[in-house]
Amino acid sequence: MLPTTKRSKKLLLEQLASCASCGQGIAKLLLRGTKQELDDAFDMHYLCTHCAPAVPAQQGVRKRVKQTEDCTLPTVCDVCLRTRGRGGIVPRREGSVLQFAVEVVCLPCTEKYKRCSDCGGGSGRLGVGKWRCKELFDEGRKTCNLSHARLGTGELELAVWEVPDDVDQELQIETVLNACENLWKENVLRMAVPEILDSDAESPLGLKTFQDIQDKILQHGWPAREFVMRDETYSGQRKYLALTWAKNRPRRGKTTTIGERTGKVVKDDDWLFANIRRTRIFAPAGSMLVGIWLSHWDMNRRTIHISTTSPFDPGDLEDRSVVAIAETLNRIITTGSNDAAAILPPAHVWVTYNELSPVIEQRMEDALIKKKGFFPLDEYVQRFPDVKREDFVEPKYTRVVKATGWKQGDPGIDTPVHILVKTLGKSMNWYRLQKLKMQEVSTSLLRRGCPLGL
Ligand SMILES: [Zn+2]
Ligand SMILES: [Zn+2]
Ligand SMILES: [Zn+2]
Numbered sequence: 001m002l003p004t005t006k007r008s009k010k011l012l013l014e015q016l017a018s019c020a021s022c023g024q025g026i027a028k029l030l031l032r033g034t035k036q037e038l039d040d041a042f043d044m045h046y047l048c049t050h051c052a053p054a055v056p057a058q059q060g061v062r063k064r065v066k067q068t069e070d071c072t073l074p075t076v077c078d079v080c081l082r083t084r085g086r087g088g089i090v091p092r093r094e095g096s097v098l099q100f101a102v103e104v105v106c107l108p109c110t111e112k113y114k115r116c117s118d119c120g121g122g123s124g125r126l127g128v129g130k131w132r133c134k135e136l137f138d139e140g141r142k143t144c145n146l147s148h149a150r151l152g153t154g155e156l157e158l159a160v161w162e163v164p165d166d167v168d169q170e171l172q173i174e175t176v177l178n179a180c181e182n183l184w185k186e187n188v189l190r191m192a193v194p195e196i197l198d199s200d201a202e203s204p205l206g207l208k209t210f211q212d213i214q215d216k217i218l219q220h221g222w223p224a225r226e227f228v229m230r231d232e233t234y235s236g237q238r239k240y241l242a243l244t245w246a247k248n249r250p251r252r253g254k255t256t257t258i259g260e261r262t263g264k265v266v267k268d269d270d271w272l273f274a275n276i277r278r279t280r281i282f283a284p285a286g287s288m289l290v291g292i293w294l295s296h297w298d299m300n301r302r303t304i305h306i307s308t309t310s311p312f313d314p315g316d317l318e319d320r321s322v323v324a325i326a327e328t329l330n331r332i333i334t335t336g337s338n339d340a341a342a343i344l345p346p347a348h349v350w351v352t353y354n355e356l357s358p359v360i361e362q363r364m365e366d367a368l369i370k371k372k373g374f375f376p377l378d379e380y381v382q383r384f385p386d387v388k389r390e391d392f393v394e395p396k397y398t399r400v401v402k403a404t405g406w407k408q409g410d411p412g413i414d415t416p417v418h419i420l421v422k423t424l425g426k427s428m429n430w431y432r433l434q435k436l437k438m439q440e441v442s443t444s445l446l447r448r449g450c451p452l453g454l
């Protein structure tokens, strides 16, 4: 056997950095290194924003281990990225070089956030995990209350229902609606991170705290309950609900396949994608809801409006959504192409969303406009002059922020609504739509992550 090299364990040492001039606390410093590294004597020299003469922010210096040794540099919080005075840590012995890593967490951030070790992110100089609002942690817990299920590898089950007809008689309808609402809530709570709450960019909604998320969004509840339950089948409207479920983690040592669990053999053509299987069960037992897609097909306007519970989750715009949307299109193609009424296939796919934060806004633009060929409605009607603007009015079920005047006694907030449209081409026919759909799914299988038109 080879001798194992004795690698010293990394230790964490917390220090409070205070202003050398007025004594005010500035930040918590998290020092990481081996015992030997941390034993090296050091001095901390920090000045708060009030006591330090303004220094221009340094650009391009990112070697922070060394940077902290220069006491004239700004002290930047690693959580909110704001400058909190300036200073650094220097070795007490001349000629010695400090080897431990320094992470800076400003005092407001230590009050507001906690790091979830299960949520992933961070590396190198920074500790492992993701900073989230403290409200998401139970007393004394190091991990947050959000789901930590890894969806990339486990088996998923998907079903598409025409609503309300397919589901309103289901005994489990309330259970499933509550699961939808909970997933929506959880996705909204994923916004309780410094990138969003401590962004300095102008935002009409102004989400700054956990309480803001609660008051401005969550308290109104999941807006799509009515979408599922209200009958609008009249006048050529069809609505679909695509639900994706993940198996709850099996007990240690015991792994089962879906076939074993349901006692049924899974048919080959029910495998839709690498790890996604079609199900005909409304509320699969022992499973957790992980994805919701709502599609509204207007046969007369030739439009499909698509929405999800968490448009700001990049995962929802990628992998799993390909299959959910393709399955929904299957239903639409079956209905449309078999109908003697000669229904024209959809020509426009569109999405709507409220502006929640500049960070999310950027992500949405990247995902939909830059990568998937959507246009803002203004631009769309210019490009396609025969398109009627009034065919694209924000539906209620995507409105998560209530506008002023929406209800008596509730002031509401006016935040911009984004309406994006993508063309499928007026000459689209059912056969070509079917081919396009199959092509997109197989491309995704190769590349993972390019949902049909989305
Ligand atoms: Zn000071
Ligand atoms: Zn901070
Ligand atoms: Zn977590």
Ligand SMILES: [Zn+2]
Residues within 6 Å of the ligand: 355, 361, 416, 418
């Ligand atoms: Zn905007």
